[in-house]
Amino acid sequence: MRILVLGSGAREHAIITALxxxxxxxxxxxxxxxAGIAEQVEVVHLDPSNxxxxxxxALENDVELVVVGPxxxxxxxxxxxxxxxxxxxxxxxxxxxxxxGSKTFAKxxxxxxxxxTGRATRVGTLDEAVTVLDEFGAPYVVKADGLxxxxxxxxxxxxxxxxxxxxxxxxxxxxxxxEHLEGPEVSLFFLSDGHTVVPLSPAQDSxxxxxxxxxxxxxxxxxxxxxxxxxxxFGSEKDFVDExxxxxxxxxxxxxEHEGTPFIGLLYAxxxxxxxxxxxxEFNARFGDPETQVVLPRLVTPLSGLLLAAxxxxxxxxxxxxxxxxPAVTVVLASEGYPEAVVSGREITGLDDALAVxxxxxxxxxxxxxxxxxxxxxxxxxxxxxxGKDFEEARxxxxxxxxxxxxxxxxxxxxxxxxxxxxxx
Ligand code: AMP
Ligand code: GLY
Numbered sequence: 001m002r003i004l005v006l007g008s009g010a011r012e013h014a015i016i017t018a019l020x021x022x023x024x025x026x027x028x029x030x031x032x033x034x035a036g037i038a039e040q041v042e043v044v045h046l047d048p049s050n051x052x053x054x055x056x057x058a059l060e061n062d063v064e065l066v067v068v069g070p071x072x073x074x075x076x077x078x079x080x081x082x083x084x085x086x087x088x089x090x091x092x093x094x095x096x097x098x099x100x101g102s103k104t105f106a107k108x109x110x111x112x113x114x115x116x117t118g119r120a121t122r123v124g125t126l127d128e129a130v131t132v133l134d135e136f137g138a139p140y141v142v143k144a145d146g147l148x149x150x151x152x153x154x155x156x157x158x159x160x161x162x163x164x165x166x167x168x169x170x171x172x173x174x175x176x177x178x179e180h181l182e183g184p185e186v187s188l189f190f191l192s193d194g195h196t197v198v199p200l201s202p203a204q205d206s207x208x209x210x211x212x213x214x215x216x217x218x219x220x221x222x223x224x225x226x227x228x229x230x231x232x233x234f235g236s237e238k239d240f241v242d243e244x245x246x247x248x249x250x251x252x253x254x255x256x257e258h259e260g261t262p263f264i265g266l267l268y269a270x271x272x273x274x275x276x277x278x279x280x281x282e283f284n285a286r287f288g289d290p291e292t293q294v295v296l297p298r299l300v301t302p303l304s305g306l307l308l309a310a311x312x313x314x315x316x317x318x319x320x321x322x323x324x325x326x327p328a329v330t331v332v333l334a335s336e337g338y339p340e341a342v343v344s345g346r347e348i349t350g351l352d353d354a355l356a357v358x359x360x361x362x363x364x365x366x367x368x369x370x371x372x373x374x375x376x377x378x379x380x381x382x383x384x385x386x387x388g389k390d391f392e393e394a395r396x397x398x399x400x401x402x403x404x405x406x407x408x409x410x411x412x413x414x415x416x417x418x419x420x421x422x423x424x425x
Pocket of ligand 2: 287
């Protein structure tokens with residue numbers, strides 16, 4: 001199949017790695033990609049957010065499937081002109097991508113569909129915000145309504161910091177003040193063809209910068225899959241997944257179908273498992289990063305067939321996604337200063353040594369080639385991924401590989417999957 005992948009991060013590298021692993025002779029083209037992706041597939045220099053240009057390219061080059069990786073082009077509507085010209089595209093149109101692009105929209109859809117989520121109030125002025133903050137009480141949860149590149153959410157017990165966050169984000173639009181929810185977080189992905197919804201395997205992302213879930217929120221510093229501890233609470237992972245399918249994903253997709261704005265693509269449910277039950281903290285309209293780096297290596301069913309079935313309304317006739325039971329762990333290597341003041345432009349060495357560790361592969365996020373040197377060009381630079389027969393082995397491998405990579409000033413967490421490794425399970 002001739003497939004165009006839009007995006008340039010580790011998520012897109014993970015998607016391309018899974019497509020190549022099928023060994024099905026796919027012709028894959030990426031726009032714009034990164035240094036790691038460019039070693040594997042052809043790069044074209046298109047602006048992924050320019051729907052007209054992407055559509056023209058796809059038509060001229062007989063592209064059979066477009067896979068949209070990041071949220072920004074989805075929210076600005078890159079999928080719409082492609083779909084209207086009959087090109088299969090994995091990724092929702094602008095209207096349905098608002099599930100990620102507008103938290104107010106997402107809350108409205110959840111409310112209409114009866115999906116469990118935290119109470120939230122949208123505020124447009126500081127006065128309103130202060131009243132609502134005091135009504136909900138500490139810890140405070142403040143969220144920018146629109147896309148904020150991972151920087152829009154603040155969870156804090158410091159009222160002044162909450163007010164400051166509100167003040168900042170009110171300059172960019174409205175803000176949501178939300179009830180604080182307590183419990184472990186789970187990321188669960190669903191493929192949707194607009195009507196039929198099928199789940200992938202759950203993962204857990206570590207969003208804070210530092211060990212022990214300390215420090216600022218980031219795009220995600222590491223992840224692992226599956227989540228053996230789900231069985232303690234839900235009987236089995238399958239029971240958990242079925243519950244979220246029935247109470248969250250299917251009602252949401254059906255609501256959007258009913259509203260005439262079908263969701264075609266990946267529905268990412270960010271969940272908190274509270275004492276009172278599962279609650280949605282956010283929806284995303286695309287694969288999660290870094291969760292994708294641990295979910296896709298475990299996928300046995302060919303990814304291209306699943307994405308095409310979603311894009312063409314035929315998921316109901318497609319075999320369900322199957323996963324190996326063995327785990328995958330990923331650790332993100334980030335530049336000095338991430339997430340606030342990224343120092344980029346430094347050289348990365350030791351990758352070949354890292355790749356020599358059994359069961360390890362590396363997906364690139366922000367890398368470029370300068371002559372024969374590999375350079376870090378942004379905040380999250382690499383996702384080092386390891387598979388293993390159990391979590392202990394996968395975790396040992398991933399950290400051995402990370403220790404072999406050198407990038408001056410780089411940061412990574414040392415406690416990814418610590419909870420599930422160590423022989424406890
Ligand atoms: P989001 O960008 O919506 O995923 O939020 C980033 C992080 O903030 C989440 O992964 C949670 O750790 C935290 N968070 C978001 N909403 C809440 C909430 N209502 N209660 C507690 N923590 C939250
Ligand atoms: N890992 C969080 C996200 O993709 O939004």
